[in-house]
Amino acid sequence: MIAGIYTLVQEIAKNSIAISLAVPAIAILLIAVTKEKFSRAIGLASTGIVLAISLFLLAYLYIGHGIAINASIPFISSLNINFEMGINPISFTLFMMSSIVLFTTSLAGNVHRTRHKATQFLIVLFQLASTGLFLSLNLFIFFIFWDIGVIAMFFFINSLGSESRKEAAMKFLIYEILASSLLLFGILMIYFYTPVHSFNINTIIANAYLIPAVEQTIIFALLFIAFIINMPVFPFHLWLPDAHTEAPTQGSMLLSGVLTKFGGFGVILLFEMLPISKTFGNYIAALAVISAFYSVLVLMRQDDIKRVIAYSTITEMAIVLFGISEFSNFGLYGGVYAMLSHGLLIAMLFLAAGSIEVIFNTRNIHILKGIVKNARIVAYSMLAGIFIMLGLPLSSAFIADLLIFIGAISAFGVAGLAPLLALLLVGAFLYFIISKSFMSTGRYTRAIGSIGIEQKLAFAVLLIFIFIFGTFPFIMLGIFKI
């Protein structure tokens, strides 16, 4: 009996990658062919199963089974392209984050309670992309899933968004296609300049030092720009606020929560692959600091809650980039932890912003008054989100901040504290919004809508995970084995 269970556990772990790719693939087809009333259930089942798998894997890896979960299927043998997937600590952390965010997005569904079929279809499509991307061990596969994610997000904005969605979607697409083309170009250059001609990430890591310095620099520039367009980092950030303004709530949750992490994950891969990137560490850190301050200062002039949160994403991702550019374990894993934390947090904030729009029919902070009176749960979730963003202890953001800044001091000295000032400014402005629109003196915007139990549950799920990763950080850090 026990032996049987043990074998079952082993089997599930071994096939976890296949399952987490097959489930959304089947779900896509099912949603496409079934009626609209089943869409939510199918989407929820698909994201729920993958969440269960990732939790199972978390337990499996924490208990002490080494990370040796790989899958490889020949794809285009003549060009040495294989369908290679694998789990390593960093990719697993992001996979964990994306499966939680996707589950809550699917759970919250469309806050306007219409068009479930399109919403769930796109969520599941995006799930396929993010799962594939975070778990891929092959740059070719990485690229394919990257583009699937971009396309899914394009349709999210283009067909489910608000008024001027077409323009924002096109802007998003232009930036992302530019990133994709640079990415493809960079990947091909890596393929041709490594002596072994491989797309396999591990092979590239082992052989990349053989690429001549000039070519390495070119490849680095191509891929780095591609990834920071996606992250986004100043000066390639302009698509993000517009995309968020027009995107539907669930699209925003996935856009900031998961899609921006593609870029962060890419930068980590890039730094692992090309040895030359170490020489750019200080410049990248400077760029990150500039980006953080730039976005904070622009954030202070925004009226739209969603735009404010969008700019705060740029700040947070700049801090992630800052962490990664330290080239130390603290910075790297701090950055990964920050991405984990930020994904969950920003999904919650965008869900709150979307709920505010549903309840009050506006997102303008100068019109909204006394939200806490008429939308209690939303207001408290927003407030909790702000506390967490500023590094509330026992939340995941605190662990991330601690690791990043311990690393930053040893890498850059006292100057490494600069991003904290940006964080301070974000906080000051967010508290201004709270006092202006959430508390207010006796005047209240009238509620014309309401949110359902499923949105409230989504808030709860996200908060619980944020505090689990913050209160029991040893679970995730134990997997890192540093």
Add this chain to the structure above:
Amino acid sequence: MFIYPIYVLAPLALAAFIALLSGILDRKSRLIKYIALAAVVASFAIACGIIAQGSGIYALHWFSFGGITFNITVSTFLLNKILLFLVGLIGIAIFIYSIGYMDEPENQNRYYFEMLIFTLAMMLFAISANFISLFIAWELLGITSYLLIGFWYAKAKVSEAARAAITTILIGDISMLAAIVLFFNLYHTFNFYTLLGMAASPLAVFPLTFLLIAVFTKSAQFPFSNWLQLAMEGPTPVSAFLHSSTMVKAGVFLLILLLPLFVQSHMLWILLAVGLITVVFGAMNALSENHIKKILAYSTIEDLGLMIVALGLNAVYAALALFIVQAFYKALLFLSSGYVMKANHDREDIHRISVNSRLVSFSMLAAALSLAGLFPLSGFFGKTAIGIAARPDLLVYVVLLGIDVLSTLYIFRWFFVLKKNKKESMTARFSKFPMKLGIGIVLALLIISSFAMYFAVNYMSSLRINYIGNINDIAIETVLILAGIAATWLFYRKKQIKALLAREKNPNIAGKILYNNVFVWSAYLIVAEIIAAIAKAVFYFDIAFNKFTYILGRLALLTGDALRAFENGEVNAYIAVFAAGLVFLIIFFIIKL
């Protein structure tokens, strides 16, 4: 049976969880106030158990990363025990008082949840022995105090007051994080006691500066003192708790703990200077304020300034003496003013409030005398201890004597003006008994602490700690205070009061400078405006940059338009271009040959 210090948090956490749960489930619970009180009493009982057993330091392994262990370390040394005891004692009185004070049924869960977390954070702070547990407590304190100050979010001014508090606290929190990582980088430890045992590094100035900023924000020192008087918009039990034994005392407590580091780095003069400025500002503002609680808030700022001055003189025991006695008289002052405010329909101006409860009047008098520092009462010992420490430095000593007189003036102005008002029939109906019980407990504590201080003199002198001085000190102190009381009596009980009131309403230049920290406030505004101006510039740059990318797109379109002229569908034109290309190619090959 051995009790781990961390257990002291368990009842509070449990009760807070119950409050949260019933809040989420929208239950209007009548029981939660008793549950909260029971939790605080249980916590205090556990705290007493901890105090009774020996001291020690206990590390709770949290997580480790990169070869570094992050522990939540707690300790039960004398200082920890003192603060734990204070928080527990005052906490019980405050929670009893709250039963009467907080009579809105719909807000009970929220109030008790926030209060319990606040108490929990302070208890954790009291026993914390490394920066990790300290930071957890520090941030929780800041956030819960923000929530409590903004408790009545629908009232005028509350949102601004809460924002002022949290923005200042945020500066402190970020500085604290910076200090922690800098300390860690310098000494590779989070533990206070390991840190204190290490040789000073010249680079320690950086973390110590950040630490000072954090302490000054928490303890409302110059230039971060403004939030504390704005915070008076919160419920009165919160003010009483915040000002007496929690939150603002946290900063001073941390300084008491880590003072040797400042001594090593020669940074005491900063403490002395900031403390003196704060003391003067606090006392002056308290004299010119009319809000019943804001006078007390300024008085707290002054008290904290005095403690910082004492620490600046490296007189830890003097600071500690005031630290302890201040908790009782300040809690008593706040609790009694909460009572009279409630009885007068939440009026705030001292000229419109009357007192007609004998217990409350007596409490106010006792607390005021203790604050002024009359001989047998506990406040005397704190003030004298600091005076003795300051005596070698004549300037500081004279300033402190002046402050003694000023504090007598403002607190008796407060007392006499309140007492002078005609006894209106207090029509407000509220449950008086729990509030009176809370006041009575603190009054008893004040008197007991006075006796304790008095009888502990000999024991303390054997430890070479002198907080009573000699007969001269007692004489000087008493004469000054009696003169102050007499002056106040003359000013505010006799006919001059109308003229004085008129002058208070139209202050002269000196009054304007001192009143409400005008300079500090305008400095804040200037900083805010500079940041706003930069933000505006960057914002317009962002828009221009966006336009620029559109121009790039437009350029691409124009290029497309230009090229489109070649693809107009006219066969003749195609043939012409084709021929031209052919000719060009032939010429090219000829040249190449």
